[in-house]
Amino acid sequence: MATQYKNAYSTAWDEQPDLLTLDQALDMDMGRANRLYAAHLNRHLLQIYAVLGLDGLDVRAAEGTVLHLADGRQVLDFSTGMGAAGLGHNHPRIVAAERLCHDRQVLDIIKLAPHKLQAALAYNLAQILPDPLDTSFFATSGAEANEAAMKLAERIQTPKGKTKFLCMRGAFHGKTHGALALTTATDVHTGFLLGVPKENVVYVPYGDIDALRRAIAAETGAQGNSIIAAIIEPIRGTACEVPPPHYLEQFAGLCRDNDILSIFDEVKVGCGRTGRFCAFMHEDTVPDIVTLAKTLGGGKRAIGAMVTSRDLFERAYGNRNDCNLHSSTFSGIGETCAVAIETLNTLHEDGLIDNARLMGDYLEARLEALHIKYPRTLLEVRGRGLFRAVRFNFGEDLATKLVDISSNPLFLTYQTVLIGALARQLFEQHRVLVHFQPGARDMLHFMPPFTVTREEIDQLVDGLDSILARGIPDSVLRFVAGNVKRLVSGGRGKG
Numbered sequence: 001m002a003t004q005y006k007n008a009y010s011t012a013w014d015e016q017p018d019l020l021t022l023d024q025a026l027d028m029d030m031g032r033a034n035r036l037y038a039a040h041l042n043r044h045l046l047q048i049y050a051v052l053g054l055d056g057l058d059v060r061a062a063e064g065t066v067l068h069l070a071d072g073r074q075v076l077d078f079s080t081g082m083g084a085a086g087l088g089h090n091h092p093r094i095v096a097a098e099r100l101c102h103d104r105q106v107l108d109i110i111k112l113a114p115h116k117l118q119a120a121l122a123y124n125l126a127q128i129l130p131d132p133l134d135t136s137f138f139a140t141s142g143a144e145a146n147e148a149a150m151k152l153a154e155r156i157q158t159p160k161g162k163t164k165f166l167c168m169r170g171a172f173h174g175k176t177h178g179a180l181a182l183t184t185a186t187d188v189h190t191g192f193l194l195g196v197p198k199e200n201v202v203y204v205p206y207g208d209i210d211a212l213r214r215a216i217a218a219e220t221g222a223q224g225n226s227i228i229a230a231i232i233e234p235i236r237g238t239a240c241e242v243p244p245p246h247y248l249e250q251f252a253g254l255c256r257d258n259d260i261l262s263i264f265d266e267v268k269v270g271c272g273r274t275g276r277f278c279a280f281m282h283e284d285t286v287p288d289i290v291t292l293a294k295t296l297g298g299g300k301r302a303i304g305a306m307v308t309s310r311d312l313f314e315r316a317y318g319n320r321n322d323c324n325l326h327s328s329t330f331s332g333i334g335e336t337c338a339v340a341i342e343t344l345n346t347l348h349e350d351g352l353i354d355n356a357r358l359m360g361d362y363l364e365a366r367l368e369a370l371h372i373k374y375p376r377t378l379l380e381v382r383g384r385g386l387f388r389a390v391r392f393n394f395g396e397d398l399a400t401k402l403v404d405i406s407s408n409p410l411f412l413t414y415q416t417v418l419i420g421a422l423a424r425q426l427f428e429q430h431r432v433l434v435h436f437q438p439g440a441r442d443m444l445h446f447m448p449p450f451t452v453t454r455e456e457i458d459q460l461v462d463g464l465d466s467i468l469a470r471g472i473p474d475s476v477l478r479f480v481a482g483n484v485k486r487l488v489s490g491g492r493g494k495g
Helices: 022-027 030-040 043-051 092-103 116-128 142-160 177-181 209-218 247-257 310-317 334-349 352-373 396-402 414-430 454-470 472-482 484-489
Strands: 059-063 066-069 074-077 133-139 164-168 201-204 227-232 261-265 289-292 304-309 378-384 387-392 435-437 440-446
Touching: 030 043, 074 454, 092 334, 116 133, 116 304, 116 334, 133 142, 133 310, 142 177, 142 227, 142 261, 142 289, 142 304, 142 310, 164 209, 201 209, 209 247, 227 247, 247 261, 304 310, 334 352, 352 378, 352 387, 352 454, 387 414, 414 435, 414 440, 414 454, 414 472, 454 472
Parallel strands: 164 201, 164 227, 227 261, 261 289
Antiparallel strands: 059 066, 066 074, 133 304, 289 304, 378 387, 387 440, 435 440
């Protein structure tokens, strides 16, 4: 079939390539997969996976919280793609929604007419979110949703002479050029021309309302202030930091009083993870713009959403010449919208947001019990709902006695070794997958699906208890043993 289009002018470089079939790709062993990954993707990232013992993670099937490995092991996923699979893996209602779309041959791509599934999804979001948040733009990621929010704000505010964005120190809003400028959780700016120059960004500490008030005052002159919009994560993602009570109310109020648009980035915690549909709903406040992604895709689809008011959308794009100034080829394709529609219905009809709250409370209680049991090692339990983290006391003198990383480029800090050791032990010894963030290397993060059970939470916490009972040095020594070649190849191994 593939050769029917060839003609006499075919040349050597357009002969039929030696392609892997889908069956071959699915059945590939991890040895070959890793060789291809190193050759054609990112060999340095593969090294990091190997350090954590995850380069051999051969997942042959995934269901709910459980990853079924090729060797017969079952692993609990308490990371879920940094929270993207809020409904768990291959939720039956989401799979059924995709199958229905296939059976009915649903139209995915059309750019010359309205798509009814886009309209339905936007309507559903307007029913869930508080007034006046009733108008949506669909994207394919959280970063793109934040880009859309920034551009809408600029369209409204730059004619007034405003030129700056305000963001929190330690924030993460994405790695596209505009969102990158407002991302300060880690050093991801190096070598890039930022979409918003640093001189056009005002940085303030997270959770400090007086600092926000001072920053606005410093940017205010006779003609008003220079700030286009202020963006915040209702829970700071990298550090799993919940702001003080009523902070978000005060934040939105200050913005409103000073003609600054407020953007709440709910990409990580929205769609139910905190026990409310959005984290800002724990307070009596509404932002001008909210951004969503991750869970909205039901663990199967890439979708983000920027939701604002009809009034603000009209002020930015409210005429035929400007209505398509911001667009995306894959914005709101049919089956993706269908999955998002089913995701929202599943969250509410199956009580998953309530379960996120209940299981989040249970997870918090069990982690707090560990904090009481190991107060010198486990310093703090953070988060809300099913976004939780524990912060450890990692004395560098402990690590330096166990291993020398001074000449090894794979390990930037001793904290990396220590937190990596804990994560690897949870995976290898207790079959639980967790993650940590580059901007907070003293914390383990837990983001299970909203379908998680008490028994699954017990497996995580009992495993962590077992590791802490043996002591951090035991985990580090096991970690060193698993990475001995990497640790000593460029430096001087100890112990």
